[in-house]
Every structure is written in structure tokens, then in C-alpha cells.
Amino acid sequence: MSDDTSLNLTRRQFLGTSSALAGLAIAPGVFLTKVAHAGDTEAATDKNRWGMLIDTSKCATGCNECVTACNKENGISGTHGPATDAQWIRKVTLTDKQTGYVQSLPLMCQHCANPPCVDVCPTGASMKRADGIVLVDKHICIGCRYCMMACPYKARSFIHEVLEEQKAVAPRGKGTVESCTMCVQRVDANRGEADKSKHVDPACVEACNASGHKAMWFGDLKDPDSEIATELKKHGGQQLRADLQLNTGVRYQGIT
């Protein structure tokens, strides 16, 4: 009855074999995940402070490339109309009340060093990474919207409906709050790439450059040799609501 015995595995053998099979089954997943997140192996540190600089004199009225690119990158699409749809970045047109001078600029989360949204969040879901990027931890956001009350730039959106076909790089969820992440997926991928020439900008900056306007810079404010730091040192940059002294990571030139 050898056939019978071969089928009649002991409990230990069965557990051993099935564990090995299970290991084989999930190993590629684990391995691939590791490859995909090669840049994530190190935590963000305060050696960097990621920021943006926007030259409003180059920002064209009517151009919406940055908004379109952000929506595409992060899987944001309209559902129930402008009142409730999420907008991580928006184009704003300013007209001076005295002079009538008209200008245009993109407005998004300003990634404050002292963010009011982080101050008011009861659970700590609103948080600032060591490298200055302000994010929402979707796992512990309870959807109270206090951060939206607190943000001086109206940069946050609440997810008012069930979402489908989300992008893997930008998980979103009904009932939670979200805002510009400075395309954190790209920032983190850059960390795994030693060759700086291969670093990618956030989608909005990339699109602005591609359109030829070149009104947006992205980079490390703490790296004195970075293009953004050099430009800021040379021509300066202005914070929105500077009176609040939030030390924003996004700066503007040319608002007059």
C-alpha cells in the first residue's frame, strides 16, 4: 500500500510543503514590490526641503497644462460637478483692484513649514514629512474636514463620492481629505536614483516646462546649488499670506 502512504502526508509534512509553496507564490510579489519601491527604502529626511517656485510673469492666462497634468498623474476626474470635485491644483486669475493689472498663477497646497492643517488635525492624519511635504495619512483620516477649515489657501478637497479606477501611485478614498502631494511618488522615486539628471519633476512642473512656459521650478530649497535655490537667491520669492508666517514651501515671483 505504498501509494496510500505517499498520499497520507503527516501534518508536519503538509504544513512544510504548503508553506514552501506559499513562499514561492508570494516571493515574486515581495521582490517586485521591493524593486518598485527601491527609492522608498530610506525614510524622508530633513536634509531636503522640497519646494516650488512659480514665476507668475511666465504663467499664461488660459493655460491649464499644470492642472491637466496633475489630474492625469493622480487620477483626479470630475464626477458630480465643480462644487464637490477634488482640485489639487487650480489656476487663479488676479485682477488688481487699483490698476486693473491681470495675472494668472497656479495655486495648490503651499507645503507650509508650520502647516495649520497639521496643527488642527485631531488624529495626526494631516502630517508633514521630514522633507517638508505635507500629506494626509488616508488610513487615519476620519473625514472631519477641520483641516479644510484651517487651510489659508483652500488647498484641500474632500472626497464626496465613491471613487473608481484610482492610480496605484495616488490612493484616494471616499470620506477622506486630500491635497497636492508634490507628486510624492516621483519625489520618492528620485531618491533611489543617484543620477540627478534622471530625476523627474512633479507632473505640474513637468507639464509647464513641456508647454514652453517654464513658469515653475521644483527642487530642494536646502541645496544651495539647486536651480530653485539659486533662482530664489537671485530674484527672491514671495509667500502667499506671508503675514501668517507659515514659511511656505511654494514661493511666487511677480505678484504685483
Next chain:
Amino acid sequence: MQKPRYLELEGRSAGYYLLLVILGCFIAAGLAAFIYMEHEGHWVTRMNNQIVWGTPHVFAVFLIVAASGALNIASISSVFGRAIYKPLAPLSALLAMALLAGGLAILVLDLGRPERVVIAMTKYNFKSIFAWNMILYNGFFAIVLVYLWMMMERRFNKYSKVAGFFAFIWRLTLTTGTGSIFGFLVAREAYDAAILAPMFIVMSFAYGLAIFNIIVVAAYGWTQRDLGPAMLMKLRRLLGIFIAAALYFVVVYHLTNLYITQRHGIESFILLGTGEDIYMKVFWIGQILVGGVIPLLLVYAPRLQCRASLVLASVLVILGGLSQMYVTIIGGQAYPLEIFPGKTVTSSFSDGIINAYSPSLPEVMLGLAGVAIAFFLVVFAIKVLRILPQSLADRDVDPHYIAEKQTA
């Protein structure tokens, strides 16, 4: 003065059960609204990315503020030693807890992720005034429950003064926390003012007492228990003082803003209106006239010293309170953020415009359910617990009446 005798309601009449059924219907409707909003998402309401807190928050904050104020009668008796209020102290504590429960129920059911409410109690960001409030709300239940126990259990009566004092301090802190939810918001012109915390405290006195008055008059009227003129006079005068004090704070708040040029925009929006929005009308007619001036006349006019006028004044104070919350919470958000001073702003995200809002049915249903929860708890509790004094006749509660009788 003899110890007050407390007695449960008989609670077997058709009227009693009808009241419970009506309140139950409101609660069921609110739960249905909650399920609808939770299932579909908040787009089915008229809250949006500009008006992020809507009608549910108007009701919720009103109830939470009123909860603190409802404890007033108990505080006046325990902390300030006014004997006449002592018989009503247990009802005051019960109502305080019930109103807080109703308000919190609305807040929780309106969350984007209500099932995560436990996270709000396990993960704290101690710089958040909301996180402080979680502790203050839970602590309020615990402290007032102990206070109520000390008052109801004869053996522990001697500790009720200490418990009452602690509850008094706690509820002042609680309403400071509620006012500071708005007071600490630097971004918006209508908020960012320390006066909001004491203003909310004074308003809480008026709102809580107004609800308390209605419950006392209704409970004693419907059960044919004695409610003497001395007690009614005390409640009436107290309400008058609180209404006047709340009006004083409103005047100081607006005068301060009117002095600051930066805030002329929001003041003009609330006080003068744009011609298209209702906030100016809700402020002047709802908050000031209906919630302040008319109740003051009803309370103090010599010819109107009757039970009906006290109830009417209390109802008007409640309507005025809801108006005040509407102006504060929704009006404060409707006014655009001043990100670019000196500029006219347009965008796809409602920058630079007065944000439109009107209450939707699910929001109103959820808000009313919170009110119904509070009243249901009170109506049920006074049947099963000895909360209501058997009599509030002058001979039983008024120390002056009793003293005069003894000297006569």
C-alpha cells in the same frame, strides 16, 4: 428647608408614548439620512469643498454648547449655594449629558469615515483643539455622571458640592474648547478671535437654560406637578441676564472687527449683506431680534409675566441660537478667503466669490435627529430614574417663602 422628594414619571399615558414615538421617528429619519450620506458620499448633501461644515454642524455645535449651559442650574445650586435651584440640579445634569450625546451623535454621523471614530480616541494630536475636545467631551460625561450619582445617592450627597464644583470648571473648559474650534482658526476672517471662547460660554448659558426652561414647564405641566411662581421667576430673570450678556459679547466681537480695517469685508458681509445672501437677515432677524431683543422684552415686560411668555422667550432664544450658529459656521465659510489682498480673484474653485449654500434635507434630518436623541434620553430617563422633584411649589423650594411661614 426639607429635602426635595424626587419621583419618577408614571409614563403610562398615551401622550408619553406618543412623544417617544415622535422622537423615535425623528431619530429613525436621521439614521436613514446618515446611511444615505454614508453610502453615497457627501455629494448628496449641499456641503462641498467650500462649505465643508453645514447644517449638521449648526445643530451639533448648538447642542454641545447648550449642553454646557444646561448644567447651569446644577452649578448655581452646588457651586454658588443657591438653595432654590437645588431640587432641579439632577435634571440639569441629565439634560447636559443628553444634549451633549445628541450633539456628538450628529458630529460622528457626519464624519467622512464615521466607522473610524475610534481612531479619534486612540490617536491624539495634542496640538489640535479637536483632540482636546475629544477628551473634554468624554470627561464631561464621566464627571457629570459622577456628579449626578453623588446627588441621587443619599450616602454620597455630601460629596455632591465637590463634584459640582469640578463639573463647573470642566464645562467652562469644554465650552472654551468649543469656541476655540473657531477662535483658533487663523485662516478665516470671521474666526481667529479669542473672544469666541468666552462668547460661546455666555451663549451656552442662554441656550442651555432656554432648553431647560421648556423641559421644566412641559414636564410639570403635562404631569400636573406643582411649579410655583418663585421658581418660574428665578428662571425668567436668569434667562434675561444671559440673553443680555450674550448680546454684549456679540456687540464687542463686531465692534472689534469693525475697528480692524482688514476685517471690514467680513463685517460688511454679515452686517450689511450683499443683497443676495441670507446671512445678514439671519443675523439681524434671527440672532439679534428673534434670539435677543424679543426674548428680552418677553422676560422683562411687566405685563408679560406669565408661564407662556417664558416658554415663548425660551423657544425664541433657541431659534436665535441656531441662527447664531448658522451665521458663525456657514456665514464664516461663505465669505471668501483673502489670499490675495487688493485683488479680484476668479478660478474654477470658487475663489473670490461668496460661496453658495442652502441646507439639504438629509442634513436637516441628521441635525433634527441629534435634537431628538437629546430629548428622547431625557424623556426616557425621567421615567426610569428619580430625577424630577415631586413638587416645585413655592412652599417646597423657596427659602424666603419657607422663612416667612416659619416666622409668621
